Amino acid sequence: MSTIVEQLAEFTAGSRYEDLPPEVANETKRVVLDSIGCALAATDEQKGTIGLEIGARMGSGDEATILGTGGRGSVYGAAFANGELINALDFDAILPPGHVSPYVIPGALAMAEKAGTSGADFVASMAVAHEMSNRIGKAMDYLRDIKDDAMNTPQVYGYASTIFGGTAAIMRVQGLEASRIAHGLGVAGCISPINSHMAWVRHAPPTTIKYTVAGVMAQAALTAAAMGELGHRGDIQVLDDAVYGFPGMIGTKRWEPEVITAGLGETWRYIHENSYKPYPHCxxxxxxxxxxxxxxxxxxxxxxxxxxxxxxxxxxxxxxxxxxxxxxxxxxxxxxxxxxxxxxxxxxxxxxxxxxxxxxxxxxxxxxxxxxxxxxxxxxxxxxxxxxxxxxxxxxxxxxxxxxxxxxxxxxxxxxxxPSSYYSTEELVAKFRHNADGVLSAAATDDVVDMFLNLERAPDMGKVMALFAKDSKVRMAS
The missing domain is CATH 3.30.1330.120 (2-methylcitrate dehydratase PrpD)
Structure with a gap:
């Protein structure tokens, strides 16, 4: 019988854009566009500028775009900087276990750009990443748990489990087979950052890294993916062993693995819980x-x-x-x-x-x-x-x-x-335009919006990311 990690790997490798329900493809493109807009708005914010500086220290290069700057860097450096930028304003989407996008988008985005992955394959990778992160997060303790008609806030909590979704997305854009992906996921579970969320919640004044460092999460996912790709053996039982595996390591009191695997690849759950933030605040x-x-x-x-x-x-x-x-x-x-x-x-x-x-x-x-x-x-x-x-x-x-x-x-x-609580695509685009104002030219903003809402038509993510160069005139191939 396949382990949970092996089932997740098969789900990842087998996911194709053409097989995504239209509502899943649409929501995935929406959350990517929104996340990029949040990054563009954060290039002058303190957490964002520090993220940019740390990303620059991770080696020069011409592999991947650093959002909002017109610059480029190594895959690792761009992923670190972009993760910090997406989360800097706390303006990015919310999906149980909490924030997901700043941890799963940056690594796959940088790798897809370097590899020249198609837009359709990138969207499929993002759908996988958000679905997997949501399922694993819902199998664990949650911040708003209730017990005996009272709040039951966990002692240990955080978003470290998103490393699985981030790793899967990176390996998906590379087109790796399920066996390699399984070992990458097995590595991911063993190198995951700790869940430090509750220390941040309970200590004042609070740490400025917030609940965890998005840049570190993105880099850990890149490392796990690379190790799986290059032949490391991962722990493919890491999600099946509630005592000594990932649940025990990460400190969750609740572990419901059936939430992860039930209907996997057939029922998409994350789209029903993904929330957008009209305000840059908790x-x-x-x-x-x-x-x-x-x-x-x-x-x-x-x-x-x-x-x-x-x-x-x-x-x-x-x-x-x-x-x-x-x-x-x-x-x-x-x-x-x-x-x-x-x-x-x-x-x-x-x-x-x-x-x-x-x-x-x-x-x-x-x-x-x-x-x-x-x-x-x-x-x-x-x-x-x-x-x-x-x-x-x-x-x-x-x-x-x-x-x-x-x-x-x-x-x-x-x-x-x-119905009035739903954030329409028109409202998301207005938010994006406001975030991009002063960072991208009006023409480039129009191109980015059009491109990302129709990302399945883009043949090469490298050309897509060229839109973020100042006053870019690159347009999608017809």
Missing amino acids: RVLHSVFDVMLDVLEQHDIKPEEIEHISVFGEAFVRLPIWENNTVEFPTDGQFSIAHGIALAAQRVRPGRAWQDPDLVFDPKVLAMMDKVTHEPHPDYIPFLKENGASRPAKVEISARGQVFTGETRYPKGSPSPD
């Missing part, structure tokens, strides 16, 4: 922002008129990372509840401006933090038990001697029973 506040900005706009409430903001939202965030009110780096502001609400109250269009130090450290923003209180939404747990997309929020804004209120259950950007 997802825990997005429902709050939706309600709050609607109330502010509807009643044209100016920041200086606000006396107090009461927020009722996520129930599991009574932890230091979200209660932190000491904002010393822009990344601190991405997670602080009080700071996020105070910043959003300024009614600045969401985008890279939210990470501009002039706004992050604006005295008006810092002073308004004292006017913010946060409590769990009273219906949070029953709503979450009923539907996992639930992130209920209620906001009460005191201004002009009145209290203005608003409430919602599902944040914009998530698939949910509420």
